[in-house]
Amino acid sequence: MTKVRINPLTRAHGYMAVEVDIQNGEVVDAWSSGLLFRGFEAMLKNRSPHDAVYLTQRICGICSSAHAMASSIALENAFDISVPKNGYILRNLTFGADMLQNHLRNIYLLVIPDYITAPGGAPGGPPNNDDIRLPKAVNDRIQAHYLEALETSDLAHKAVAAFGGKAPHLQSIIAGGVTEQVLTDRIMHYQSLVSQIHSFVTEKMIPDIEDLSRYYDDYFNIGRGYGNLLSFGMFPVGANNEDRIFKAGVLRNGQDNGNFDPDKITQDIARAWYRGDEGARAPFDGESTPFPQKADAYSWIKAPRYGGEPFEGGPLARMWFSGIYKNGISVMDRLMARAIETKEIAEKVNDWIHELVPDMPTINWINPLPASGEAAGLVDSMRGTLAHWIRVQNHRIAAYRIITPSAWNLSPRDGEGRKGPVEEALIGTPVANRDNPVEVGRVIRSFDPCISCAVHVLQKDGTSKPWRQF
């Protein structure tokens, strides 16, 4: 028995498990499974197109604003709705604050517990971890910052709510702009909150990640994966969302691979618990229904591919294509890029605030929308590339497709047998204690996994496992 299963993989959004084959102290094969399915695409059918913006946010409790953005952009593209300047700036401010929220919580609540000792009151109590390398002083300092992050992690969401109504699940970003007005008191609150977060990031988070990178420097050589990075570009600007502040890009096996072409995106259900149209399919091409009895499937996540190949997305891809961080592709590089992106965003939002014009419109509300239309809304979100496709007929949603960042990152094998990015990144990971493979969790959490966005039972050999009867 060389296989080890981690189930549940905690400190991830939604339920996931991973199975790794460990030989001679090293991972030689891996299977990652998303263990949560809800079926939003079916729920969206026949609803009013405007409702998509609010309903799709319910996919994910930590990146709700990202779904609001993608959904709004899809509707705007489908019906040629132009967004006023105040509208897209307020959207970016709100979405930017949600990015800060996500990155702070990912690093302190989800990632750092893999590298330090647990303080009193830590949820679930202290775990067994044989690989704590930090000197006591450094460990204690980062531990104090963990507790501090628990105290201040609400600030970023407060900044989101300033123009987003509430968070999570915003009530402000809709097709055409933002319903909240440009109010000076709110700008003042927002700036104050972001400046507090900025100090925390520059004075604590970045030094903490730098310390981790010094004491765990072998993680610069662990978790590279395919070396395939993809970004749709983040923070759309312009009346038709035509430009992006963080640029789109494609990196294939460490080399630039031309401009991003949305038509190259396909999805495959070969190893996922669905039946329907098999093979690599364009988003609207192919129907599937849940089928948990499927032999040799092991995840609720479908396998998205770009030009037939698996790609990872996230802060590292964006920082790479923006030329801000190009050190390499590894576990530690992903953490470094996330910390640097947090700082970049906390600084950039201050410039955007100055472009706001009080008393000018923030929204171009069109209701009812034309009877039919079809378009995609592509935007980078916290964990990577997020795409919504909408097809409206007769004033109703005829079809809706969503491919989330975690579907890209955590995808299972496809019909061609190619592993997903996380599965590939796990190959070669040294595991000191197979009964407690902390190294595996570190690799996976560097991708900031979120299964809420996509995803039965593992049936690795095509055999169904017995269900527990209580």
Place this chain on the structure above:
Amino acid sequence: MLTRRKFLRLCLNTAASATLAQMLLPELAEALRLIPGGKPPVIWIEGTSCTGNSISLDNIADPSLRTVFEEIIDLRYQQLTMWPQSYQAMDVLHETKEKERGRYILVVEGGIPMGLPESVIVGERDGIQLNARDTIPWLAEDAMAVVAVGNCAAFGGPSKAYPNPTGTKGVWNVVTNTPVINVPGCPAHPDWMVGTIVHIILYGLPRVDEFRRPTMFFGQLVHDICPRRFFFFNGDFANAPGEAGCLFKVGCKGPVTHADCPTRKFNDGINWCINANNPCIGCATPDFPDGGTSPFFEHLTDIRVLPGIETTAVTVTKGVGAATALGIGAHFAVNLAKGRLGNNLTLETEKEIPVPTDNPYSAIKDELETERNALIKIEAEQILMQQDIKQIRRLQNQGRAGKSLLSKLNPLRFFRKKNKL
């Protein structure tokens, strides 16, 4: 000692000065010290969930999440934040259930996928998969109480949105042997969650309505305590999201949603949906996001407010008066009869209503609006006048005003004159 009465008052009056827990905390810490066995253990388990309520809990401002973890509860299990993973996590879950029998509070986030149990796997033990459908009732058996947080856990919420692909149900429809308190909202406000847990710890189960929602948080309609209520009275309606004014006409579900959002607000009080010029979408109602709460940006249709009570736009406005009801209701009746609302109105999402290809609604919109706004305004004036009359009567009773004053304010005459009847 913090009495129950005082606690309730704190819960109800948070908007007055500080947040719930800020006032509560010093006394709470003292009270918790008196509890035998110390801080009560909490197991937080997820079903068909988006993790949004875990995140909303993290958003608690006063007390901070740190204080919640360190001083209020002993959070043994929560997928999102717990340090152990894999079998270590499962060990914690099983140990807590066995050793803390009858003492732990089970918090459930997300609904229970009854139709497709394979859709949520919470973990495994000895090679056996634990699905949410079986694990949640199993954990509930030995719990002191079950708190269903968020609309999915309470009522199925967005996870059971038509066609409900996973056959999701609310926890109280499945768990029958342990009391379930529903704390809906999408997500639930952190004060609602922590407030309910603290109430259970200190005083036992809180008083609940027919949908098992604590009345201290869900006892009032959003519409009744809405700061834009006077826009409604005055017939000052927003015609699009993003405008000032009452958002009734752009689909506000405040008149049928029980929650204290208008006074509590979200994210440490910085904002809330209607304040952001956005209609309430009824995220704390039992049928959200179906059953009349959607389309989100369209008029109210039939919605279950409490069991056995259905409301329409007509009954919503009963409390206001006949004229308003007439104004809004007539508009509805006419348009429904003529099929004018066609593409804008669905009673239930499962019914596919034939949709006209053009949009006759917009052609008659302005005309109807003018008419309706006038009627609503008249009604509101009547109400204000009636208040004046009460005031005058009170003064008369106290001997501080003469009869003549009242005659000048004859409501009927005023009404007729104003409307040239």
